[in-house]
Amino acid sequence: MEKVKGLPNKSNMKHETLIDVLENKAETSPHYTIFQWLQNGEKEGxxxxxxxxxxxxxxxxxxxxxxxxxxxxxxxxxxxxxxxxxxxxxxxxxxxxxxxxxxxxxxxxxxxxxxxxxxxxxxxxxxxxxxxxxxxxxxxxxxxxxxxxxxxxxxxxxxxxxxxxxxxCDNDVAFLQYTSGSTSAPKGVIVTHKNLIHNINMIRETFDLNQNTNIASWLPFYHDMGLIGCILSSVYSNSKCYLMSPMDFIQEPRKWIDVLSKYKVHFSVAPNFAYDLCVKKIKDTGNKNWDLSAWKYAVSAAEPINVDTVVSFYQKMKPFGLQKQSLRTGYGLAEATLLVSSSKIGDCLYENVSREGLKNNEVKESEDNIKIVNCGCTTEDQQVIIVNPDTLIKCNENQVGEIWVNGPSVAKGYWNNPQMTSETFEAKHRHDDKNTYLRTGDLGFIKGKSIYYSGRMKDIIIIHGQNFYPQDIESVVNRAHHALQDAVVSAFSITDKEGERLVIISEIHRKYWPVSFLNLEFVIKKHREVINYDEIKSKVRETIAREFDLSLYDFILVKTGTIPKTSSGKIQRNECRAQYESNDLKLWGDYIPNH
Incomplete structure (x- = not known):
């Protein structure tokens, strides 16, 4: 492995901008290879x-x-x-x-x-x-x-x-990070040089990055986790970074694991869906000779984390040297540059919390427990608090509220949008008139020093005065019928004269065709199966009633790949609602293939 000469692991040098950083390193270690592109995810290019x-x-x-x-x-x-x-x-x-x-x-x-x-x-x-x-x-x-x-x-x-x-200077604008738009129209987050340096240094210290630790990433460069969490952090920390395209990973997830093993990678981060994809698509691991013992930080972040996914991934990779303590969770958002918090060695992966209690924004245990992921703590120079979004009163430890952040990583605001900047970046709670906070729009609670994320505030479904988390409902729908297993599901509510109503839209696997398609010879030739829409709908309705004591207003099956997502893979529930209300959904039963 190449060593960076003349640069300490944790430099005491103070850099105002990334220009200062790169100038220094180009002078002291000009020929050190900091980035290696992997063609097709395998060949060094x-x-x-x-x-x-x-x-x-x-x-x-x-x-x-x-x-x-x-x-x-x-x-x-x-x-x-x-x-x-x-x-x-x-x-x-x-x-x-x-x-x-x-x-x-x-x-x-x-x-x-x-x-x-x-x-x-x-x-x-x-x-x-x-x-x-x-x-x-x-x-x-x-x-x-x-x-x-x-x-x-x-x-x-x-x-x-x-x-x-x-x-x-450090307060000048470095770049605009346009938000993915999962719950609203995309907005340009103003990230300053000061924001970048603080957050990248936070990443370096949190994940022990230095010239002796390798990074690997397939994340898109235009996304904050790929850009800041991997690329810019590599330059700042002297960690050599091995890069491959997102498509190479999506098509063959095992290529990511190949890279982690071959280059003794120390740090690699990915959304929950990536770990899930590895569990489901990587087969025949018995003939692999992977060595994941160097992977000290296997971080899951950027979207709601499923504890079962993390555990399943660990069980699959445990025979290849992946340590349980290497599994880390993180919480962040573009408005805070990137990283807000991350779990540490010894942190419990999740907290058992009553689903019934969450409906009333209370943290307690009962027989209907669900797992809420521990996203760790922030740094000493930042503050994270939980605030009631309606009363603006700071919550107690056993209460769910909106996550608010104050610190050097909080961005300057939204580009050319003073009203949204004021509403989002200049919040004050009832007991503090001096400090301003970033309102994240995320719900959670703090126990000890750890932050627990429970969902997006704007996505919360409120029916009969009780809160329901859409990702919780979506997960249950996935298990309601075999044809919906691993399907993309969107749960949201609409309002009519009787109040909030639950609507679920789900994709269905390509191999299933409506029972009304009667050309059985063609079905057999294409290795498809016919299935009854009403059968699926009935199962979903029964499951929702049993699990949540909710009445399902409408259930729609749509074609695979048509539920709108952001560039980072998050379901755009507001867009789903808009398509539903304007009858723009691409319904599953409407398509009869050419033959």
């Missing part, structure tokens, strides 16, 4: 050293400076690969506000992209030649002369010598 990364950044920054873009916004649209990293640092070096975004595919995501361009007031798009061609050929950009599109791989390295270092 392109690399970036500290020196090469800085040279790329300076060249891109020089071009941006030549376009007089200091202080302006630049949209970053890149496929999986290392070009994005150079472009991001190019923006930092040019004092241009980076706006990472999901690149369009076959005109998909164009509507969201146009909204981000307008909201961020981006003056330039940084991308590759291939994506540039796709963009200019779309109708949205056909007559658009207001924005420049630059393919950064065409920039000459000699441009780096023309770079003029800008004056940057």
């Amino acid at each position: 392109q690399t970036l050293s500290y020196n090469k990364l800085e040279q790329n950044a300076k060249a891109i920054a020089s071009v941006l400076q030549g376009m007089n873009l200091e202080g302006e916004s630049a949209l970053l649209l890149y496929p999986s690969g290392l070009d994005f990293i150079s472009a991001f640092f190019g923006c930092l070096y040019g004092k241009v506000i980076a706006v990472p975004a999901y690149p369009p595919k076959k005109n998909h995501h164009m509507e969201r992209l146009i909204k981000i361009i307008k909201d961020s007031r981006a003056r330039v798009i940084l991308t590759t030649t291939s994506i540039k061609q796709k963009i200019v050929n779309t109708k949205e950009f056909e007559n658009n002369n207001m924005i420049n599109i630059v393919a950064t791989e065409t920039i000459n390295d000699k441009e780096a010598y023309l770079w003029d270092k800008p004056k940057i």
Whole structure:
């Protein structure tokens, strides 16, 4: 393993910006390979050293400076690969506000992209030649002369010598992180250099990152967990980072485990669905010679964590040296830059809490216990409190309320949205008129020093004055009928003259077709099974009544892949509700295949 010479494991140097960080490391360890790209998730491809990364950044920054873009916004649209990293640092070096975004595919995501361009007031798009061609050929950009599109791989390295270092302070804006929009329209979170340095240092210390620890990631670069949690943390901590594309992982989850084993990875983080995918898709582990003993931090974060998933993953990987104490949980959000808290060695993975008690925002035990995940504690220079969202009174330890955060990692606000900034980032509770807090919109409670996350406040279903957590209902629906096992489910409520009503929308596995499709020869040929819609609906209705004492107002089956999700895989329940109310759902029974 390469060593970084001249840099201590935990430097006492004070850096105001990531430019200071990279400049220092390009000078002291110029040839150290900090990023290794893995083609198809396996073959070693392109690399970036500290020196090469800085040279790329300076060249891109020089071009941006030549376009007089200091202080302006630049949209970053890149496929999986290392070009994005150079472009991001190019923006930092040019004092241009980076706006990472999901690149369009076959005109998909164009509507969201146009909204981000307008909201961020981006003056330039940084991308590759291939994506540039796709963009200019779309109708949205056909007559658009207001924005420049630059393919950064065409920039000459000699441009780096023309770079003029800008004056940057820690409160300047580093980039805009557009929220995924799981419960509302996407908003641009203003992340400053100070926010970044604090949060990345927090990540480094929490997960013991240094020049002797490797990182691996398949997470999208435009997502805060992939960008800050892996890429920027690698540069800051000197931890070599092995990167692969999200699609390579999705198609073959075992490639992630291969990388973790081959490169003796110390830290890798992923959402709950990724661990679940590994459990279900990785077969025949008996012939594997993986060694996961170096994986000290197997972190689950970014979406509601299922305790059973974590345990199942551990049981599957235990024979290969994964230690139980390596399983960690985390809580964070874009508005707090990224990380808020993480569990530590010895922390209990979850707390048994009464489902009935949660309906009344109380933390207690009874026979109907459910598992609420322990997301650990925050750092000493940050404060997390639980507040009643209606009365704004601070909650006691045995009460569920909204999670509020105060500290150096809390972002500056929402871009070009003072009203939402005031409502979200400048909250005060009844017993403290001096300090302001970030209202996360998440519900939870604190026991001891640990934060327990119980759900999104805006997603909470309130029926007859009682609170029901949609992810809890969705999990139960998955088990109601074999055709719904592992299906994507969305639970939400609608309001009519009689009050709140429970609606459930569920996808169904592709192998099942409606019983009304009577071409049995074709069904057999395609290895499909016919199934009765009413049978499934009846089972779901019975299960909901038994588990929650709730009456199901409506249950809709839709085609696989049609329930809307955010770029990070979270179900967009508000969008599901909107599609339901406007009759825009793609119903399962409506499709008869060509034959």
